[in-house]
Every structure is written in C-alpha cells, then in structure tokens.
Amino acid sequence: MPLVETEGLVIKSYNLAEADRIVVFLTHDHGVVRGVAKGAKRLKSKFGSGLEPFSVVQATYFQKDSVELVSIQKTDLIQSNFDAASDPDFLQKFSYLGDLLLTLSPPHDPNETLYRMVRACVETASADRSTLLSTGVYFELWMLRLAGYLPDWGHCNACGREFEVAEIANLQVNFHLICPTCRRGAATRPFDGVSRSIAAAARKLGPGKFAEFSSEKHDALKALSIILKLIIASSIGREVTGEKSLAIKTQG
Numbered sequence: 001m002p003l004v005e006t007e008g009l010v011i012k013s014y015n016l017a018e019a020d021r022i023v024v025f026l027t028h029d030h031g032v033v034r035g036v037a038k039g040a041k042r043l044k045s046k047f048g049s050g051l052e053p054f055s056v057v058q059a060t061y062f063q064k065d066s067v068e069l070v071s072i073q074k075t076d077l078i079q080s081n082f083d084a085a086s087d088p089d090f091l092q093k094f095s096y097l098g099d100l101l102l103t104l105s106p107p108h109d110p111n112e113t114l115y116r117m118v119r120a121c122v123e124t125a126s127a128d129r130s131t132l133l134s135t136g137v138y139f140e141l142w143m144l145r146l147a148g149y150l151p152d153w154g155h156c157n158a159c160g161r162e163f164e165v166a167e168i169a170n171l172q173v174n175f176h177l178i179c180p181t182c183r184r185g186a187a188t189r190p191f192d193g194v195s196r197s198i199a200a201a202a203r204k205l206g207p208g209k210f211a212e213f214s215s216e217k218h219d220a221l222k223a224l225s226i227i228l229k230l231i232i233a234s235s236i237g238r239e240v241t242g243e244k245s246l247a248i249k250t251q252g
C-alpha cells in the first residue's frame with residue numbers, strides 16, 4: 001500500500017458517516033483523486049482547514065490498487081482560499097467549473113498543464129472577484145481544449161483560409177467557423193474578430209493577463225461563454241450543472 005505525497009487543490013468535500021469526509025482533489029502528480037479523511041468532522045481534526053474547497057494543500061495519502069478511494073493521512077495547507085470560497089458568486093462559479101473539471105478529467109490521469117491552469121484560475125479569481133466572468137471563460141476554453149473538443153477558430157472550416165481580423169465568420173452547427181465566401185445565405189450565427197481574439201488570447205496568456213485583455217469585452221465574453229456551454233453540452237451529452245444553465249436555454 002504505497003504512501004503518496006503530492007500538492008493538490010480541493011475541488012469539493014462532503015460528509016461521510018458520522019466523523020469522516022470524502023474529499024475530491026485535483027493533484028499535481030496524479031490528476032483527480034478521491035479520498036476519505038477519517039475523523040475530519042471532529043472538532044479537533046488533524047486536517048484543520050486543509051479540506052475546505054479551493055484550498056491548496058500538500059496531501060499525503062495511502063493508495064490501494066483495489067480501492068478507488070484513497071485514505072488521506074495528512075493535509076498541510078499551502079494556500080487557503082477561504083475568503084473567496086465564502087463569496088456566493090465565487091462559490092457558484094467554481095462549483096460549476098469544478099463539476100466541469102470532474103466531468104472531463106478521468107481519475108488518476110496526471111496533467112501538469114491542467115493543474116497549473118486550474119490553480120492559476122482559482123488564485124486569479126480569489127484575488128480579484130471582478131475577474132470571475134473572464135476566469136470562467138478562460139477555464140471553459142482550456143477544459144475544452146485539453147479534452148480535444150475546442151474547434152480551430154482561426155481558419156475557415158470549408159476552405160481552410162485564415163480569417164482576417166475584421167471578418168465576420170459564421171458559427172456552424174458543429175461549432176466550427178465558416179468564412180463569408182464559403183457561406184451559403186445569410187450569416188445566422190455571426191462570430192466576429194473580437195470573439196476569435198478572446199479565444200486566441202486564452203491560449204497565450206495566463207488567467208490574470210487574460211482578464212486584463214478582456215476587461216472591456218464583457219458582452220463578447222458572455223456570448224462566448226454561452227457558445228462554450230453549448231459545446232460542452234454537445235460533447236458530453238448533457239449540461240454541466242452548477243451555474244445559471246438557464247442562459248443556454250434563453251439564447252434560442
């Protein structure tokens with residue numbers, strides 16, 4: 001029964017039986033890990049606040065091959081995000097993003113890019129709550145990209161030509177873009193250069209710089225977020241709950 005030590009971010013935790021908690025971590029070395037923290041509900045628990053959602057911890061646990069749940073021995077707090085986690089807007093946004101992460105990331109599948117992205121998003125939105133919208137879009141773009149579901153929005157899906165900055169592309173039902181030359185009839189779902197620049201910026205920038213880049217592009221961020229939620233729903237066959245999923249339905 002090997003003992004594992006790794007940095008991890010608490011995605012969610014919930015009560016199990018009288019004194020224990022189940023904790024779901026995104027770990028640096030082993031991807032998504034679910035574990036039991038025995039005695040965590042007791043007043044003087046050795047875990048302290050190391051099991052609170054969105055805390056960054058150094059976690060030590062026993063891993064048995066035959067058992068899906070690991071046995072958490074210890075969590076040393078590296079960074080608490082308790083202030084942010086008690087803000088309803090932050091909590092709602094990151095509960096949804098956490099569900100999205102758990103839906104698209106298989107357990108025990110390490111991915112350093114994913115870990116760094118998620119940790120940077122939590123830190124950015126925790127430090128400045130006004131970045132919640134842009135951080136959410138950033139997270140959705142990266143989750144879709146890492147899962148292989150994000151279309152290439154730099155080129156026309158029919159002729160392969162790269163879009164000009166000012167060109168209005170049209171979003172197809174398969175979420176790829178088509179140029180005005182290849183399009184038949186009127187543009188039904190215009191997708192402009194601002195939306196394309198936001199998607200391109202997320203590839204190059206961290207979430208903090210991305211928030212600066214998109215700070216004046218509120219409406220485009222919201223429109224893009226609706227499209228990303230449609231891609232998510234179409235890719236996994238259902239909506240990911242946790243956020244105002246009504247926004248998708250009212251868009252028509």
Ligand SMILES: [Zn+2]
Pocket residue numbers: 156157158159160161178179180181182
């Ligand atoms: Zn074309």
